[in-house]
Amino acid sequence: MPDARPEQGEQDWERRRRLAEVFGDTLPETTSDEREPRGSGGREDPGEAWLRAQVPPHHGG
Numbered sequence: 001m002p003d004a005r006p007e008q009g010e011q012d013w014e015r016r017r018r019l020a021e022v023f024g025d026t027l028p029e030t031t032s033d034e035r036e037p038r039g040s041g042g043r044e045d046p047g048e049a050w051l052r053a054q055v056p057p058h059h060g061g
Contacts, residue, residue, distance in 0.1 A: 044052075
């Protein structure tokens with residue numbers, strides 16, 4: 001069974017690359033609310049539009 005500890009002398013970037021190969025990019029650099037809306041002309045994401053349409057009238061918006 002391979003040793004679960006990181007190898008001695010492994011650089012930080014090497015560790016990140018190794019973990020990305022196994023787990024993928026789990027956390028984006030920015031969150032969706034920090035990014036520009038997708039699509040051309042600033043159109044809202046269809047999923048977001050649907051969620052906004054589901055808000056009851058007494059919740060405002």
